[in-house]
Amino acid sequence: MRTSLSRRSREPGPGEGTARARVDRRTKNLTKRLGPGQIAVIDHEDIDRVSAEALIACRPGAIVNAAASISGRYPNIGPQLIVEAGIPLIDACGPDLTKAIAEDTHVRLEDGVVRDAATGTILAEGTVLTAEGIQSAMAVAREGLSGQLQSFAQNTMEYLVREKDLLIDGVGAPDIITKLDGRHALIVVRGYHYKEDLQALRHYIREYKPVLIGVDGGADALLEEKHRPDLIVGDMDSVSDAALTSGAEIVVHAYRDGRAPGAERVRELGIDPVVFPATGTSEDVAMLLADDKGATLIVAVGTHATLVEFLDKGRSGMASTFLTRLRVGSKLIDAKGVSRLYRSRISGATMLTALFIGLLVLGLAMYNTPGGAIILQLIGARWDDLWAAIVGVFT
Numbered sequence: 001m002r003t004s005l006s007r008r009s010r011e012p013g014p015g016e017g018t019a020r021a022r023v024d025r026r027t028k029n030l031t032k033r034l035g036p037g038q039i040a041v042i043d044h045e046d047i048d049r050v051s052a053e054a055l056i057a058c059r060p061g062a063i064v065n066a067a068a069s070i071s072g073r074y075p076n077i078g079p080q081l082i083v084e085a086g087i088p089l090i091d092a093c094g095p096d097l098t099k100a101i102a103e104d105t106h107v108r109l110e111d112g113v114v115r116d117a118a119t120g121t122i123l124a125e126g127t128v129l130t131a132e133g134i135q136s137a138m139a140v141a142r143e144g145l146s147g148q149l150q151s152f153a154q155n156t157m158e159y160l161v162r163e164k165d166l167l168i169d170g171v172g173a174p175d176i177i178t179k180l181d182g183r184h185a186l187i188v189v190r191g192y193h194y195k196e197d198l199q200a201l202r203h204y205i206r207e208y209k210p211v212l213i214g215v216d217g218g219a220d221a222l223l224e225e226k227h228r229p230d231l232i233v234g235d236m237d238s239v240s241d242a243a244l245t246s247g248a249e250i251v252v253h254a255y256r257d258g259r260a261p262g263a264e265r266v267r268e269l270g271i272d273p274v275v276f277p278a279t280g281t282s283e284d285v286a287m288l289l290a291d292d293k294g295a296t297l298i299v300a301v302g303t304h305a306t307l308v309e310f311l312d313k314g315r316s317g318m319a320s321t322f323l324t325r326l327r328v329g330s331k332l333i334d335a336k337g338v339s340r341l342y343r344s345r346i347s348g349a350t351m352l353t354a355l356f357i358g359l360l361v362l363g364l365a366m367y368n369t370p371g372g373a374i375i376l377q378l379i380g381a382r383w384d385d386l387w388a389a390i391v392g393v394f395t
Helices: 049-058 079-085 132-143 143-163 164-169 194-199 203-209 218-225 263-269 282-292 307-312 316-327 335-340 348-367 371-395
Strands: 018-023 037-042 062-065 089-091 107-108 112-118 123-125 184-189 211-215 233-234 247-255 276-277 297-301 332-334
Touching: 049 079, 079 089, 079 132, 089 203, 184 194, 184 218, 184 282, 194 203, 194 297, 194 335, 211 218, 211 282, 233 282, 247 263, 247 282, 282 297, 282 316, 297 335
Parallel strands: 018 037, 037 062, 062 089, 184 211, 184 297, 211 233, 233 247, 247 276, 297 332
Antiparallel strands: 018 107, 107 112, 112 123
16 A cells, blocks of 8 residues: 555645654644644554544644554554544554654655655654554454453452542542532543534533533633633643633642642642542542532533443553442433433423513503504504405415
């Protein structure tokens, strides 16, 4: 399969079929500066759906991956989405890829070979993934899913032993200023279909006015939909300064030993954050916090709900998400469920009745004023003329 960039590139390069490389081992950092037609150079084993969708949205000319895009641990759908979007994916180029290709280097891709466009030097070699190859790899990955289930169960038990006090009694949750007692909490994670879910919930947000909690980049997702977050929870590695300074209360997710690298960034912005030491993911911390502070309902946007989504996250700590959902299960509902079940309290019949009453009141008011009476007489005369014309057509 020959990979050509001459048609896909959106920016000029020093030679036909070349494009500028953007390099970062962390995919979510790379997508912040990746432009159309550029080459994404990543080191991402088992590309998950969220990362794939973020890369596709940037419209790169191609993606070059140091790691195996499908390792066989479980059937991850990310590579399939990338190839279906028409983006060449060069796979398994080796661990030294991000060192061999410098940021802003103009490269040329041809048959899985990455060359320096200026010198012709081979910088890396990999395999061009095809739809057929991905299907075969996915079939193998499904066979290995049982081993991941066993590992998942073991991690779940280990997490339960470590965090039993927090999960059972809520011990360790810090005090916060934001009031959640007796209110709904809407927790937004920049995950699966978060944009569609937020748009579907706009009427619910307007009517119920839930406490809006953004988990890292979820705070920016709220701002994009013109909602100001009330609370931002996370390790602060993927949230913008604009979100952090929006007026929301900040809760930094720290390691269990108290180390909180994200707290320094927040303090540099002149904000004194709340620190919450806990294992697991930031979305787990947000759910446990909302539950501990008395939220009557927790609506989750973009969070992980299925076993494949847990594995797709690529962390052994995803066992914490499973147990957290058991902990807050009686209050937790997925955003899609709310958008399907929720209907505006004002029915169509009620709106028609209100319109009829309004017109009736307006007519009575006009009838009892000299000017209004004249207008009604003119309307009546026009109606008589219209009715006479209609009758004339049929007689």
